[in-house]
Each structure stands twice: as structure tokens, then as C-alpha cells.
Amino acid sequence: MIDFAFSRRYTSPEKEQVPQMRLANEILEGNIRAAAKLIRYVEDGAPDAVEELKKLYFHTGKSYIIGITGAPGSGKSTLIDVLIDSFRKRNKTVGVIVIDPSSPFSGGAILGDRIRMQRHATDQGVFIRSLATRGWLGGLSKATIDVIHIMDALGKDIILVETVGVGQAEVAIMNFVHTATVVLMPGSGDWVQTLKAGILEIADLLVINKADMKGVYELEAELKAMLQMKDYPRGVWKPKIVLTEAINDKGTEELIKGIYEHREFLVTTGKYDTRVRQSNKQELLEVLKGSLIDAVFQKVNKNDYVEKVIDDLVNRRKDPYSAVSEIINKLTEGK
Numbered sequence: 001m002i003d004f005a006f007s008r009r010y011t012s013p014e015k016e017q018v019p020q021m022r023l024a025n026e027i028l029e030g031n032i033r034a035a036a037k038l039i040r041y042v043e044d045g046a047p048d049a050v051e052e053l054k055k056l057y058f059h060t061g062k063s064y065i066i067g068i069t070g071a072p073g074s075g076k077s078t079l080i081d082v083l084i085d086s087f088r089k090r091n092k093t094v095g096v097i098v099i100d101p102s103s104p105f106s107g108g109a110i111l112g113d114r115i116r117m118q119r120h121a122t123d124q125g126v127f128i129r130s131l132a133t134r135g136w137l138g139g140l141s142k143a144t145i146d147v148i149h150i151m152d153a154l155g156k157d158i159i160l161v162e163t164v165g166v167g168q169a170e171v172a173i174m175n176f177v178h179t180a181t182v183v184l185m186p187g188s189g190d191w192v193q194t195l196k197a198g199i200l201e202i203a204d205l206l207v208i209n210k211a212d213m214k215g216v217y218e219l220e221a222e223l224k225a226m227l228q229m230k231d232y233p234r235g236v237w238k239p240k241i242v243l244t245e246a247i248n249d250k251g252t253e254e255l256i257k258g259i260y261e262h263r264e265f266l267v268t269t270g271k272y273d274t275r276v277r278q279s280n281k282q283e284l285l286e287v288l289k290g291s292l293i294d295a296v297f298q299k300v301n302k303n304d305y306v307e308k309v310i311d312d313l314v315n316r317r318k319d320p321y322s323a324v325s326e327i328i329n330k331l332t333e334g335k
Contacts, residue, residue: 024055027154032127035154039129042146053146056153061276063095063152065176066259069163069202070183075209076162078246079183084120085249086256087158095151095159096128097144127151145176145283174202175282178275179262181205181255184223186215203239205258211243211251237265300330 026034041049120126182203232238240258244251266272312318
């Protein structure tokens with residue numbers, strides 16, 4: 001489970017304050033610069049960023065969110081680049097969130113994915129933002145859901161979220177998107193490993209990119225065989241397989257068609273509301289968990305209590321289970 005709420009913890013009073021309610025109002029008017037500023041404040045954990053997010057939340061829920069996940073080198077960024085073109089031709093405004101791998105020490109990231117989409121930089125209908133993972137698992141960033149809300153409030157019709165290419169650990173994306181797209185490519189070794197740990201289960205669309213490479217039809221046949229092994233009763237979506245050559249803009253329209261078909265399925269079956277409800281529940285749990293941990297630390301961490309507990313754990317004077325029970329007792333006793 002990814003803890004996005006950490007973006008709002010352990011903030012320093014010296015951190016830059018956000019002008020109260022000003023950025024939110026500007027974002028609602030379509031100001032991209034204001035959105036970029038608030039995203040930076042969210043990533044940095046600025047205390048007043050939450051107040052801005054509170055106001056924006058009531059203007060969200062209108063964007064259609066598409067997750068793009070898959071192994072490194074499968075062409076996710078190039079695929080997103082051509083998807084932007086296709087959606088723009090349909091007069092849809094597009095927000096793109098690119099999760100970049102980052103240093104666990106400095107927090108910095110090489111924003112290569114955004115460089116690949118540079119040709120859209122001057123398009124006012126497109127807003128591309130890179131987020132660093134900063135050590136978070138699941139292929140996402142701790143600020144992802146907040147940035148989705150910001151782009152939603154900004155008025156983007158479509159929001160594309162590209163995860164880090166970390167293979168089997170990218171299932172967290174399904175909690176925050178409407179359509180989850182898993183990108184594969186032929187000739188990438190034991191690709192079955194990519195489908196483990198829930199990757200196949202989260203896919204609404206399976207995209208075989210670089211379809212001009214050797215082995216594409218073998219991979220397609222294997223995917224079809226795996227899908228046939230699972231029972232898909234009436235009212236349950238069966239993942240579609242789409243072949244693309246993103247670098248040559250081939251198969252893009254078929255992929256767009258698959259996305260719209262999945263959206264239509266969600267709406268007509270009532271599963272759209274179910275998915276939105278699940279996403280909201282997940283977000284609530286993440287924010288609640290973050291706030292509770294923050295409150296616990298503020299309540300019990302007097303006279304370096306937590307550090308003393310950690311010392312006890314290091315020296316095997318106490319086990320973590322007993323330590324947690326002790327902390328809970330402190331809270332319930334009001335000490």
C-alpha cells in the first residue's frame with residue numbers, strides 16, 4: 001500500500017507557506033503556472049498546501065484517468081506521446097503525470113520521460129508533470145493522488161499516469177485510475193515474470209508495443225491463452241489485447257478505441273461508480289493513516305521516546321509488536 005499522505009507529514013515551520021486560497025482560485029481559472037506551483041508545494045510538504053487541496057477537491061471527479069504501467073523499455077513514454085496527439089485531435093485537454101525513478105539519498109530524478117514529450121510543451125491544452133518516487137514502491141509517487149486532483153481541478157479531460165518501470169510491483173496504479181493499461185513488448189526475456197504479482201489481473205487493456213519486433217504473435221497467442229484460462233462471466237470486463245508501434249504511431253487508434261470501450265463498459269454496468277468509490281476509499285485510508293501516524297508521534301514522542309524505543313529494538317531489549325502495544329497503551333491512557 002502506498003502512503004501518499006507522507007507528503008503532508010513532518011513539515012518544517014521554515015518551509016515556504018502557500019498564499020491562502022489564492023493558488024486554488026487561479027487553478028480553477030485554468031492557470032497552469034499556479035498548478036505547477038501547488039504541485040511543488042505538495043511535493044515539498046508545505047503546510048498550507050492541504051488547505052489549497054481542500055478547496056480544489058470539490059471541483060474534481062470530472063477527469064477520466066488512465067494508468068500506463070509496464071516494464072522498463074516497453075515504450076510507455078512514447079506510447080503516451082502519441083496518445084496525447086490522438087486525444088488532442090479529439091479536442092480533449094490532457095494532463096500527464098510521469099513518475100520518474102529517483103535517488104533514495106538526494107530525492108533527485110532524471111526526467112527523461114518528460115524530455116520525450118517535449119514537443120507538447122507549447123500546447124496550452126497539455127500539462128505534463130514529472131514526479132520523483134523518492135523511494136516509494138508500487139511505481140507511483142507519494143504525491144500522485146494530490147497531483148491528479150490538481151490536474152482534475154485544472155480542467156483536464158484526460159489524465160494519463162505513467163508509473164516507473166519496476167515490473168512486478170506496479171499494481172498500486174489500479175487504485176487511482178479508471179482504465180489500467182499494461183504495456184508489454186516481445187523479446188524481453190521471461191515476460192511471464194511481468195504478469196506475476198497481480199499485473200495481469202489489474203490490466204483492463206494489454207498493449208503489446210514494438211509490434212514490429214520478432215516474437216510479437218507468440219506473445220499475443222500466450223496472452224490469449226492465459227485470458228482463456230480465466231472465467232469472465234457476463235458483466236465482467238475481459239482485457240483486450242492491442243498491438244502498437246508507438247514509435248511509428250501504429251495501433252494508436254485501436255488503443256484509443258479500447259479505452260473508450262472500457263469506459264463505456266464501466267458506465268453502462270455501473271462499475272464506474274464502484275471504481276470511483278473504491279478509489280475514494282483508498283485515498284481516505286491513505287490520508288487517515290498518514291494523519292494518525294503524525295498524531296501518534298506528536299502525542300507520544302516526548303523526551304525522545306521513539307528514539308529510545310528504537311534503541312530497545314536495536315539492542316533486542318524489546319520486540320516491535322510489544323513496542324507498538326506500548327505506544328497504543330500510552331495513547332489510550334492519555335499519557
